[in-house]
């Protein structure tokens with residue numbers, strides 16, 4: 001599958017949730033975690049989020065101080081976005097909206113619209129827009145779709161030991177707990193940085209494929 005190298009970044013509570021049942025927006029982790037989020041955006045040619053995260057977190061997907069801004073990619077089935085959302089008002093990279101549902105009428109927003117599936121969109125970004133590194137900031141539903149495609153190369157996690165969200169319907173790193181992924185995906189830990197003062201731990205995992213086993 002032709003695609004960019006893909007990293008993801010999420011903060012999870014001590015009970016494995018990325019938000020509350022009521023979809024509490026970002027802001028519940030430390031300042032250091034926010035700085036790490038910005039740092040992880042730095043090397044990306046493109047940033048990508050699901051529509052749910054874009055809306056709940058009011059994201060602009062910009063990288064402060066970077067002269068060439070990464071593309072801002074939004075993934076949606078129906079493409080129903082608010083044209084007054086900050087992402088369309090604040091400066092940043094070109095906006096690309098993936099709309100996967102055939103027959104849907106996306107909102108009139110200032111973005112290049114792509115009508116294909118997620119795998120096709122990843123291929124388009126690599127082949128037509130020169131995206132070598134794509135960084136995905138969630139949410140759980142979109143990360144689950146990437147995991148189903150086995151399209152995650154590096155998984156950054158902030159384990160936030162200070163928070164328990166609870167709630168069966170609170171999203172996890174792969175969305176609302178549901179069916180298992182079709183296959184287990186193996187990752188190896190590449191970074192471990194506990195921060196006692198904030199009660200958080202920064203972790204990174206790299207996808208590991210056993211060369212002896214055909215995948």
Ligand SMILES: NC(=O)c1ccc[n+]([C@@H]2O[C@H](COP(=O)([O-])OP(=O)(O)OC[C@H]3O[C@@H](n4cnc5c(N)ncnc54)[C@H](OP(=O)(O)O)[C@@H]3O)[C@@H](O)[C@H]2O)c1
Pocket residue numbers: 009010011012017018019020022023024025026049050051052053054056057075076077078079080100118137138139140141142143145171175176
């Ligand atoms: N703790 C963290 O680090 C972190 C990070 C990110 C998000 N969050 C939180 O997570 C919550 C949102 O989670 P979520 O799972 O609902 O968010 P999400 O994945 O950002 O958004 C879900 C929506 O994105 C679109 N989508 C996702 N995967 C798709 C696919 N494969 N094809 C087409 N469209 C796709 C759909 O949009 P349409 O409805 O338009 O079809 C879907 O309803 C928020 O509370 C946010 O604050 C936390």
